[in-house]
Amino acid sequence: MSTAKLDQTVNTQVVQGVGHEEEEDHRMFGFIVFLLSESVIFLSFFAGYIVYKTNVTDWLPAGVEGLEVREPFINTVVLVSSSFVIYFAERYLHRDNLWGFRAFWLLTMAMGSFFLYGQAVEWMSLPFGFKSGVFGGTFYLLTGFHGLHVLTGVLLQSIMLARSFIPNNYAGGEYGVAATSLFWHFVDVIWIVLFILIYVWQ
Amino acid sequence: MSNASLEVTPPNLQPQPGAPDNWRRFFSFSTDHKVIGIQYIVIAFVFFLFGGLLAMIMRGELITPEADLVDRTVYNGLFTMHGTIMLFMWTFPMLNGLANYLVPLMIGARDMAFPRLNAAAFWLVPIFGVILTLSFFVPGGPSQSGWWAYPPVSLQNPTGNLINGQSLWLLAVALSGVSSIMGAVNIVTTIFRMRAPGMGWFKMPAFCWTVLSAQIIQLFGLPALTAGAVMLLLDLTVGTSFFEPSRGGDPILYQHFFWFYSHPAVYVIILPIFGIFSEVFPVYSRKPLFGYKIVVLSSLIITGLSGIVWVHHMFASGTPGWMRMLFMFTTMMISVPTGIKVFAWVATIWGGKLRLKTPMLFALGGLFMFLFAGITGIMLSSAPFDIHVNNTYFVVGHFHYVIYGAVVMGFYAAIYHWFPKMTGRMYYEGLGQLHFVLTFIGTNLNFLPMHPLGLQGMPRRVASYDPEFAFWNVLASLGGFLLGVSTLPFILNILSAWVRGEEAGDNPWRAIGLEWLVSSPPPHENFDEIPVVVSAPYGYGSNEPLVENNPTKELASEHS
Amino acid sequence: MNRRTILVLVGLAIADLFISVWVGQQAYHWMPPQASAESVLVDNLFSFMTTIGSFIFLGVVGALLYAILFQRAAKYDASDGPPIEGNIPLEVVWTAIPILLVIWIGTFSYQTYDRMSILGPMEHKAMGMSMAEAAPVASPEAEQSPINVYARQWAWEFHYPAQNIRSTELHLPVNQRAKLLLSSEDVLHGFFVPAFRVKQDVVPGQEIGFEFTPIREGRYRLRDSEYSGTYFAANQTNVVVESAEDYEQWLTTVASLPPTPAQNVAYEEFNRTTTQNPIGLGWKTVKPAPAPIVNYASSEDDFHE
Ligand code: HEA
Numbered sequence A: 001m002s003t004a005k006l007d008q009t010v011n012t013q014v015v016q017g018v019g020h021e022e023e024e025d026h027r028m029f030g031f032i033v034f035l036l037s038e039s040v041i042f043l044s045f046f047a048g049y050i051v052y053k054t055n056v057t058d059w060l061p062a063g064v065e066g067l068e069v070r071e072p073f074i075n076t077v078v079l080v081s082s083s084f085v086i087y088f089a090e091r092y093l094h095r096d097n098l099w100g101f102r103a104f105w106l107l108t109m110a111m112g113s114f115f116l117y118g119q120a121v122e123w124m125s126l127p128f129g130f131k132s133g134v135f136g137g138t139f140y141l142l143t144g145f146h147g148l149h150v151l152t153g154v155l156l157q158s159i160m161l162a163r164s165f166i167p168n169n170y171a172g173g174e175y176g177v178a179a180t181s182l183f184w185h186f187v188d189v190i191w192i193v194l195f196i197l198i199y200v201w202q
Numbered sequence B: 001m002s003n004a005s006l007e008v009t010p011p012n013l014q015p016q017p018g019a020p021d022n023w024r025r026f027f028s029f030s031t032d033h034k035v036i037g038i039q040y041i042v043i044a045f046v047f048f049l050f051g052g053l054l055a056m057i058m059r060g061e062l063i064t065p066e067a068d069l070v071d072r073t074v075y076n077g078l079f080t081m082h083g084t085i086m087l088f089m090w091t092f093p094m095l096n097g098l099a100n101y102l103v104p105l106m107i108g109a110r111d112m113a114f115p116r117l118n119a120a121a122f123w124l125v126p127i128f129g130v131i132l133t134l135s136f137f138v139p140g141g142p143s144q145s146g147w148w149a150y151p152p153v154s155l156q157n158p159t160g161n162l163i164n165g166q167s168l169w170l171l172a173v174a175l176s177g178v179s180s181i182m183g184a185v186n187i188v189t190t191i192f193r194m195r196a197p198g199m200g201w202f203k204m205p206a207f208c209w210t211v212l213s214a215q216i217i218q219l220f221g222l223p224a225l226t227a228g229a230v231m232l233l234l235d236l237t238v239g240t241s242f243f244e245p246s247r248g249g250d251p252i253l254y255q256h257f258f259w260f261y262s263h264p265a266v267y268v269i270i271l272p273i274f275g276i277f278s279e280v281f282p283v284y285s286r287k288p289l290f291g292y293k294i295v296v297l298s299s300l301i302i303t304g305l306s307g308i309v310w311v312h313h314m315f316a317s318g319t320p321g322w323m324r325m326l327f328m329f330t331t332m333m334i335s336v337p338t339g340i341k342v343f344a345w346v347a348t349i350w351g352g353k354l355r356l357k358t359p360m361l362f363a364l365g366g367l368f369m370f371l372f373a374g375i376t377g378i379m380l381s382s383a384p385f386d387i388h389v390n391n392t393y394f395v396v397g398h399f400h401y402v403i404y405g406a407v408v409m410g411f412y413a414a415i416y417h418w419f420p421k422m423t424g425r426m427y428y429e430g431l432g433q434l435h436f437v438l439t440f441i442g443t444n445l446n447f448l449p450m451h452p453l454g455l456q457g458m459p460r461r462v463a464s465y466d467p468e469f470a471f472w473n474v475l476a477s478l479g480g481f482l483l484g485v486s487t488l489p490f491i492l493n494i495l496s497a498w499v500r501g502e503e504a505g506d507n508p509w510r511a512i513g514l515e516w517l518v519s520s521p522p523p524h525e526n527f528d529e530i531p532v533v534v535s536a537p538y539g540y541g542s543n544e545p546l547v548e549n550n551p552t553k554e555l556a557s558e559h560s
Numbered sequence C: 001m002n003r004r005t006i007l008v009l010v011g012l013a014i015a016d017l018f019i020s021v022w023v024g025q026q027a028y029h030w031m032p033p034q035a036s037a038e039s040v041l042v043d044n045l046f047s048f049m050t051t052i053g054s055f056i057f058l059g060v061v062g063a064l065l066y067a068i069l070f071q072r073a074a075k076y077d078a079s080d081g082p083p084i085e086g087n088i089p090l091e092v093v094w095t096a097i098p099i100l101l102v103i104w105i106g107t108f109s110y111q112t113y114d115r116m117s118i119l120g121p122m123e124h125k126a127m128g129m130s131m132a133e134a135a136p137v138a139s140p141e142a143e144q145s146p147i148n149v150y151a152r153q154w155a156w157e158f159h160y161p162a163q164n165i166r167s168t169e170l171h172l173p174v175n176q177r178a179k180l181l182l183s184s185e186d187v188l189h190g191f192f193v194p195a196f197r198v199k200q201d202v203v204p205g206q207e208i209g210f211e212f213t214p215i216r217e218g219r220y221r222l223r224d225s226e227y228s229g230t231y232f233a234a235n236q237t238n239v240v241v242e243s244a245e246d247y248e249q250w251l252t253t254v255a256s257l258p259p260t261p262a263q264n265v266a267y268e269e270f271n272r273t274t275t276q277n278p279i280g281l282g283w284k285t286v287k288p289a290p291a292p293i294v295n296y297a298s299s300e301d302d303f304h305e
């Protein structure tokens, strides 16, 4: 047997071999570490926003009065409620009620998509763009970067939904579902801060 | 392929990561932490040579006052790429290499927590290395805005192309950040979750503590740099105005983003070196690490402090007085936990039975130069003095003393010390000592003259300078060339020892530590049986067993 | 510890102290001439830190060298050293000493800073209100409007608003508080005169008030200290400190001179098309601003200290 082949065998052995149950645990731990780190990116953007907002003299671009709060508020309510909905989905999964899980899971996805749609509509209607001074820049940077996370969340959710149709896949609880749901809560909390910074503090 | 085929293979035919006879695995997407470790170390060293080559051209330019050897734009590109390559392509990958190789062995794990993530993080390194190297060949040349990439200079883009040195630079730095975050998540998880039974936090080797502290810094620091880099990239390519003062932006905010990470980054680099010192001194003095607990805890204190000192790089940037004073005091506080370590090492060595093997020589030399650099660092942290020497060669002297004097010397110490473990072979002691002597003289000759230059007011990042600075610059250049020469005995030593050096045995230094209980090079998956740790890591002189079982039972019987 | 060891230790500490104080005195000679009131303060601080630094450095290195020379294992000695794992009182002492030293160095630095009271940009509204203690003479002229300093890629230009004079050399009267208003037209630059020990980044989009007091006549180098692109290294000029009479004389003479383009290294080098470097490689650069048009143009060949 050639060494190269042997290498391969050994490699697969490492990946699938000993102690795989441990690794499930590691993954959640690792994911939390990652999220903590990622939150610092948002914190940095927030800090930047606050510095600009308090220092820049012509903050709003010419002709812009301020931001409309009503629609974004509805959006916020929907996104924040989806955090509760996804929680119920998880509860159903724990009770091995797959259809209940799928229903609530799908509802979460719908609410997330509604949020994205609402944000797209808002973007279209705004009288300023990415390049309209630091206000325009930070506004689109923050909402856009967050929107990207919502989109990622919805995509992850659809993967998890699809995987729920593989028989017995979710029998022993599923890391992917738990991680996605954690991610979703994370995205929600970020949004609340963001909403307060951009829309409430004008 | 089935499990059966593995069982019939005699253990001594099992691939031993580290031995050159199956060198092909080093070019594969291997998930073995030992292979990945060596991959990191080798690629990092290649880039070290590249970055050093650029430095030697710079020293060639600086040997005369006029800008004569290379064009000014080329000189500016050279120091930008030199700094970037040395930090992002040499120190970080080198550290990840050592951490990858050593941490699982030292904590008694079979591999890292996420082997595939590990491999992916590694393979990003050559990718962004190539991007960075290729930026020499785009029109307009590589980035010429220094490794800080301060706007507005970094936004000027004289060629007007979308693909230019600066945007490639940003891309490479971003990828490096992604790779480092992946590595950090992996290492932190491994240390938290995969320590062998019995290995409580205070039975963990100091090196693992320092690696943990360093990786925590990566986790909270890098995202800030990423945020700043994203905004800079948008300014450069899309036309936003975050940092463009002519359109309402704030260039100083970028500096805060940059240094919020890049100051702690220097501790990412030095902390594992502290770890290496803490491993090497006990072995070659035959004494336990003095004050182990406080030494390892001081790493965490340094980690904490490192996040609240960054403005000391911006004392002259237009920083208000209260900020200057505040950050002056926080910076000075760093000398307390660092001093604890330094004194503990001296006490470790004191009264021991010293053996001046190559690793010990490098560690001692490194400690010597770290002390010097730390003292100039404290001087720099004093705002009124720093205002005079900021952006002069005094700063360049300070950080090369740490980064070459302590970090590179520390790396050499680590390579020599663990080389027998990694390869199963012994390096040549005579060549090693020659390497040490050349490096030690070269480093001091190169970087000591930079201090008087800086005090006299010679700015850094200049291709030409006033003639009164010529004398010290000639000395520095000679030292630089000597450092270039000093790498040759090292390369010769390592290559020839790897191929045909003497068999080293499992534990040539009679060192204590889990990695020394297994064969050299360690077998696949490291331990047959996960060791059960029963004593503290540095039991020199007290004759206690480190583990209660024999983690290499089967191998030991069938092997040798 | 017996009495002898203690005596030896005390003796060594005193020797270390003496050497360190001596090294600290040498530190003054490593600096450029002391041409401003601030430089005296900074040099004292530097000398003080050099003394403390030498003391620590020599102490630690001395101990290391002793161990290296006299505590080596014999060739075939494979035994271990004593298994000492720590010593709490000792560890407390060497935590306390750096803390005390840090407080000392920090206080000294703070006082120095306070007395220099270099005005940062945030305080520029308060300009002229706080006279630094370092200013030995406070004369009515000090109430004059500040000299405008313009930094650009890659030239310095000084504008005296009262006389409406432009110059590429900065002239200042000795023993009077110099007041400048720094501004940049393109990127970051840095105003740096080593002989004055003062430095301030010039930030585009801001006007930064900056003060110091020259105390020694002579011609000194003024350098750009914040990397500003291709010709950064060449962005230097001189500052002339002269007696009040000479200064007035200079102002009146120059006021009568017609504006002419000054010598400018960056602009000239840029317009010399060929690269004469052995490695005949060069990349596209930002075009330098044309040489400033000034009443008084300095020359690169002028002698400076
Ligand atoms: C691994 C790298 C490394 C390390 C470990 C350090 C360590 C320190 N550095 Fe350094 N530094 C750099 C790398 C590093 N630095 C780099 C790369 C730059 C320049 C970047 C650039 O501009 O491009 C820089 C620049 C830099 C500046 C900015 C200068 C300027 O631009 O104007 C300052 C200012 O405060 C500073 C301070 C310090 C201090 C206080 C420490 C301290 O951590 C040192 C602490 C150690 C000791 C003090 C010695 C041991 C202690 C004792 C024996 C106890 C008793 C001692 C006392 C009480 C004094 N450094």
Ligand code: HEA
Binding pocket: B048, B049, B050, B051, B052, B053, B055, B056, B058, B059, B062, B079, B080, B082, B083, B084, B086, B087, B090, B091, B145, B146, B147, B148, B396, B400, B403, B404, B408, B446, B460, B461, B462, B463, B480, B481, B483, B484, B485, B487, B488
């Ligand atoms: C780990 C970090 C690291 C290391 C190891 C070094 C190593 C060296 N550095 Fe530096 N340096 C930096 C990090 C580092 N540097 C940084 C961050 C900056 C700031 C950049 C900025 O301002 O933006 C800087 C800036 C800097 C400057 C200031 C430039 C300026 O401001 O104008 C100088 C000047 O002398 C210099 C010199 C050197 C020299 C001579 C070495 C020597 O030690 C190198 C020794 C040489 C070798 C080790 C190479 C050996 C090669 C061969 C023998 C050829 C074989 C080649 C092949 C096979 C390809 N460096």
Ligand code: CUA
Binding pocket: A014, A015, A017, A018, A019, A020, A022, A023, B112, B113
């Ligand atoms: Cu698979 Cu741990």
Ligand SMILES: [Cu+2]
Binding pocket: B262, B263, B264, B266, B310, B312, B313
């Ligand atoms: Cu720093």
